[in-house]
Amino acid sequence: MQVTMGRFTRLPIVVICALTLIAMDAPAVVSGASKPIDNVATEWSYLAGVIICAQPQPLELGPPIEPNIILAQLHLAQWHALIALKNTGACTTQEIVVAFASHKILSNYFPLQQYGRIDPLLYAQLKNLGPSDTQKKLGKQLGQAVALDLIQKYLPGREFALEAMRDALDSEIKNPRPGVWRYLNNTPAGRAAAFFIFYNLPVSQPYVVPDPTVFIKAFLSEVKPPKVPSAEWNEEYNIEKDIGRADWPGRTPEMNLIAVNSGCLKSYDPSTPELTTCNSETTWATVVRASLPKRTSLYDTVVTLAKLHVAMHDALIVLTTLQYGFWFWRPEMAYKTGDSTHAPIPNWTPYIPTPPHPEFPSGAVTSFSAAATILNSAIGKNVPFTIPSGGVWGPFCPIQGPIGSLSFDSYDDFVVYFQKSRLYAGAHFNDSVVDGLKVGDSVGDYVLANWGVEVPAGVLPKSTYLTVFAELPKVQTEFDPIRLVY
Incomplete structure (x- = not known):
């Protein structure tokens, strides 16, 4: 018996301090990848995947949270950190704010992994980036602030x-009725x-x-x-x-x-x-x-x-x-x-x-x-x-x-x-x-x-x-x- 593959067709349906530049309206990336990409963001993406796949549940303490929620918050925090860097003109770098934002998200959802896996990646990245004390301090403030904002705003399901x-x-x-799911x-x-x-x-x-x-x-x-x-x-x-x-x-x-x-x-x-x-x-x-x-x-x-x-x-x-x-x-x-x-x-x-x-x-x-x-x-x-x-x-x-x-x-x-x-x-x-x-x-x-479109809020009660x-x-x-x- 053959699968009806014909039915699978896709249907229509600001200026930053000294030399710290950011292309906020850059065009989409060019196709035709050759070697795997490796930067601060993908290192955190990789670590998140390793932690999620290494344990039976994504969250070690408290109610279970789906991996899609954690990964969405991780990369939204990275993006929000870059926007905050641009809008504030803080004297730090893209890499530093992304690193601290990522660290805060994963530490929140995987507290038992913080000292064994999450902190070591942050320390390794900071050592490689060699920030000054000022850059490190400002990067930490921005990165952690946007991450905490995302964590606090998220509304999970309720018991x-x-x-x-x-x-x-x-x-x-x-x-039971035909066509209706049950246990x-x-x-x-x-x-x-x-x-x-x-x-x-x-x-x-x-x-x-x-x-x-x-x-x-x-x-x-x-x-x-x-x-x-x-x-x-x-x-x-x-x-x-x-x-x-x-x-x-x-x-x-x-x-x-x-x-x-x-x-x-x-x-x-x-x-x-x-x-x-x-x-x-x-x-x-x-x-x-x-x-x-x-x-x-x-x-x-x-x-x-x-x-x-x-x-x-x-x-x-x-x-x-x-x-x-x-x-x-x-x-x-x-x-x-x-x-x-x-x-x-x-x-x-x-x-x-x-x-x-x-x-x-x-x-x-x-x-x-x-x-x-x-x-x-x-x-x-x-x-x-x-x-x-x-x-x-x-x-x-x-x-x-x-x-x-x-x-x-x-x-x-x-x-x-x-x-x-x-x-x-x-x-x-x-x-x-x-x-x-x-x-x-x-x-x-x-x-x-x-x-990036702002969603109206405030019509419904809390x-x-x-x-x-x-x-x-x-x-x-x-x-x-x-x-x-x-």
Whole structure:
């Protein structure tokens, strides 16, 4: 059975003190990277990836925070530090303010790593830069100030949002309906896994995109899963039924390898610390370091990384708003349960374990598409790159052993690879990976068009006066997102 690749096409949708100059309106970086870029910003990007991939959770103390939040704050802090340097005319350098801003962000989220990894990088950079006491003092003041401002402004999800989600799902467990997602693993561990995915995303603040529900209605009103039953659903059902199943006789080694490259988290191997591809965000940070031209300025490096991670961050918020608005069921649930048109297939098992959250649209494809849109604009549409080998697969992965390198001719090719991967893993239906691309494209385009635009505020009351309400859709294809209400 062949994957319907034709459906994967991308759709339209001031003066500083002595010799310290900064090109705040420089053109986009030139395509055609040769050697990996290495500067203060990419060193911090690399360290963030190493720390995130070396531990089971991004945050060591307190509630879990997604890697996309940490990386977006890291590179926004670097960008804000450069803007502060320009606007204040402080007698310090770009490198110094970027170093101190980065140090503050990572120290906040990884306090147990500060003395072993984070402080040593800062000291090494300062030694290499050789700042005067005045430059060091002013750089520290600026860098730490912008970082603290970002940390304090960020509004994460709240515990009572999880309560609203739990109440909605409990009602579905008692009265399951075709097409509506529910726990596959209705145990304390299974429910905890679902809440971990949910936490901080559907009720978080985007950086550039407006309220996600408003954004969806304005730009993505046609994006919705198929109605169960329907002719469209029959098509989706038949496409995924074999290619996503673990014991399908037609599976090939190539299909399996493609599936695990998105479906298995890569575990960290201390002998190969360059492996920072344990999730979508660290993977794309690696791609940027591999494909940015070596001559790219520090400012352009920072802006590219900031736009990349902000777009992925905002895309995931829009994505989870859709997922927890439609609550569409996963392939494993659909095939095992059956519906009025299709009989149950009790032994249907996906090649990769089913993720513990609703299916539509694909989160991996959405975030990858948003990333590709940013890099197509910043670097070029036909830039080849290689993600280096290293490390080993996660323990639950069907394939074991060392991880090989991956090479692509463009960022769009990388997105298509992941579209196939999610189908071969048995995690998504074809419609989900197609519409995931549309969602990511829309968010990436919006971020590019509205980067640096001030967002009006003050109309709504403070979030402390709001509550979160969640209800499963009364009609399976109805969009009923989790929302903040009085």
